Amino acid sequence: MSSFDRETIALLADRLLEGFATEEDVRALEEHVQSSAARQFLTEYLFLTGELHWLGGVCSFKDKRGPAISAHGLDRSKTPQLLERLSQPNLQLRKIFGRTMLALVIAGVVCIAFVSVWFNRGERGQLQEESQLPIAASLTQSYSLDIDGTADAVATGRWVLLRKGVGQWRISSGALLIAQAPAQFRVDENGEVELASGAIFVKTDGRQHPLRVITPHAYCVDWGTAFGVWCQATHTEVHVLEGQVEITPRRLASHGSQCIGAGNAAVCDDRGRIEKATCRPERFCQMVPRAKTVAAYRAVALSNPRLWLYGAFESSAYEGRWRSALGPDDFRPVLMHGTMMRLEVEHIAGYEPESKAVKLVRGAYSGDTVGVGLQTTEPVVFPQSMTVEMIVRFDGWASSQADTLGCLLSTRQDQRRWGVLLGVVPINRRDDAQNARLVHLFDAASPWTETQGELVPGCWHYVVATFERNGTMTRVSTWLANLSERGPLACVMRDGLVPGNLPDGYLGIGKGFDTGMSHAYPFPGAIDELAIYNGVLGEDEIRSHLGHLTDIKDQADVFPLPEEP
């Protein structure tokens, strides 16, 4: 029995002892107490509490038992010594009590005298207690780590709460544990890991078998060397990269355990059901990222409590729900209206070779625009205010039509209510440059709101836009940095008022919608990362995010506001 089980049992028993346990608590307690060791612990714990009641004098048996026995046939007159003898243990107890009470009174006086000191020293005392506990895990590497508690040396049984960043710990058993914020875990004296929430990746060298990860839903026993566990509110996902992991639901009324092999994944829900799933190793941070990389940026973005949607596009499945609040199913590639040939979204190297991106296709065929983009399979409801961050590469225009539009992120509800959160249009200049201008649109009857931002063909860019409803208008600020040319972060539109509001609907990534709601306006280029936050990020935060991605040059001049339409 691990210390986790022990504490859970004690906590549930406490609820019962305090009289506020629910039926569910009691059943959970019964489910936890299956082994003989657990039953012994529970019994001893209840004995201990019973002793405290007894020692505390709550159980005044002398007064109660006398009349009870007498009333059922024991005659006090015939047994004059009975009650005396009966009360002997209590007399002894009272003597002990007397001494204990005297000590307690003295202790109480001392306690009262130092009560304020006690309160002030509470935190220090806890740290002292913690420092006395054996070390269960030691931090070996970290990136941008913000942690609740002591990170360097994790005491046995102490919860580690990661608020930001990534940390790698060496468990006392020798295994490596990499946790990415937000996550909460602890390690017990046997090297077992309890994961309360978030994702961890565990690597063993094969000599520490079996290593067990416990979540609220399942016991995951490592029979291999590398696997990721992602604990969410209603279920736990286990993704196995090497070896095997045995998953056993914590609910007893389940169908038993299952072994998941390398390249496979499974989901265990809170009803004890285990179902196979697609293995997605990209969901787990398998090493602590280096500074100024996409992985570092991603780690920080994924830690942000306001994150609403994240698309890393590290696999060809285009999943867009990764650690997000977005309700609908995954994204799927869609072909533009009129595209007759078979096109596929390409999976290519991203801004860095280690990071992957999706390449969206735009071309011309017999005078028609053809292409392919991504779209949610269900409509979505957008936050009232939001921030979009994208790492994109613009590849130039396939044709030079003046009304050409490429959508980076868009939605549409009907003919009028159209939302091009981020789009690009050609810049009609005499030098015939292929640059694209960043634009926004929330009302199909209004002209584009153009920013001063230009995307250069062949270059990777960091694009950010914030959106905030302002009556019938939307307040938009847009930032742009040319990553390939190490350009500065420039605010290319500050507090611009764009007519209309963002309508709810299908979310298109790298594509838009025409008046008939068909797929249209593909973006000619690639998307490496996409993050949408629920709320408006401040400029400092945006600059900080970019700082994790690359070195930032001095702030560029803020471009003047475009004329309001």
Place this chain on the structure above:
Amino acid sequence: MTDQEGEHRPDEEFVRLLAGAQRRLFLFVFALVPNVIEAEEIVQNTSVIMWQKFGQFRKGESFLRWACGIARNEVLKYRERVGRREATFSNEFIELLADVAVPLLEVVDERRQALQRCLEELQPHHRHLLTERYQEGVSTDELARRLGKTADAVRRMLHRIRLALYDCVQRKLASSDLAFDAPKG
């Protein structure tokens, strides 16, 4: 048992045995019904039944085990009588716990001695909290009010103290070679 068989009369003998077993009997019942008032009531009922059936008790048999057998039945009867007023262990679970509890009662005296030593080692404010909770019977809500904390915080503190006491008892038993091996199975 008859008068001729022992030095004591049956009533004296009964009270002598009961007095020696009353604390352990209470602990046994409390483990099955973790509610002080209910446990006391069941122990009282058990004492009456034991007295009525004392004639069936055979000399040489363990009085405690005999008492626990009656108490176990009384626990189940009590549950039937009062119904399911609040969340309690299932009958099957009570049977399981009872099987574990009886042999553990054999070493409960050693555990108690260890507990008393551990109580002495507690920090004064922790001991004071236990005194208020268990000796004065102050509720956790009232303790929270007195300490200016939330009831949850007080419960957590009590939880930590009890677990610390448990660990202390285990350490003391281990160091004095009094540790008791769990019954297998």
